[in-house]
Amino acid sequence: MNIAFIGYGNMGSALLNGILASEKKLLDTNIYVFHNKNEKSFQRERCIFKKSGESVEVDFDIIFLCTKPKDIEKSINENSKIFNDNQVIVSIAAGLSSKNIKNFIQKKIFVVRAMPNLCAIFSESITGLFFDELIDNTKKEFIKNIFNSVGHIREIDEDEMHLFTAIFGSGPAYIMYFIESLINSGNFKNIKEEDKSILILHLLNSTSKMLFVSEDIKYLRSQVTSKGGTTEAAIKIFENKKLSKTIKEAVENAAKKSLDLSK
């Protein structure tokens, strides 16, 4: 199998890490990477680096589009010679539909849309995948394996991509926002700022460990929220200020933004 990447930034390199670290059968491939840098200092096992637009005598089976949404059309045009009928094109661009991608490429291609998140860098992404229904099963499994190698995958409908982006794509930043707020909520005389931040990360880690083994999040929370106690005093403020409703509204707004960007 010959595969190409256009764009070698955060996501392009994270996916390549996944491929190179994954099972042997993924390694029976030639990987070309078309990048945008002037220096040619990239070196990675099994990879052939080319400047975007450089011509190659290779028929690619699968091409990953890993540039920013604003650069996708230009990067496709620059590398137009590598696109052919029957190829599978995997786009990770937020907000660009498979119709958009087909319009840019103007060949009889099969489009896969993938929405990974930043945690792909640590092989902990949660990736939503949408496959053209006519895609060949072997290629579908190959692509699923690649995204599996950088975390968890779920197949979704294309029109669910906006909600998926709003929850799992932007999700890491929401969690960071909550952590930042907790970090800024008070100081201790004998605990340094950095140490307090680390302790709050331990808090996040241990809480998620508990949640993974508990069947019911609401029940677990009720167990640690005694009537008339300190936790209840804080949760009352969350509820009075309608935090849960605010989070729902924020997610809906992110999904709407994703939809607007796709128009």
Ligand SMILES: NC(=O)c1ccc[n+]([C@@H]2O[C@H](COP(=O)([O-])OP(=O)(O)OC[C@H]3O[C@@H](n4cnc5c(N)ncnc54)[C@H](OP(=O)(O)O)[C@@H]3O)[C@@H](O)[C@H]2O)c1
């Ligand atoms: N980061 C995330 O959390 C995340 C999550 C989900 C989806 N995505 C999607 O992933 C895609 C890439 O995001 P990213 O975070 O990896 O961005 P990034 O780090 O900026 O990587 C994009 C790369 O594309 C290169 N590039 C630009 N124009 C090019 C061209 N004409 N030909 C070849 N390469 C070109 C850029 O090079 P220069 O820097 O030299 O311009 C850069 O190295 C985006 O479409 C984004 O929507 C990202």
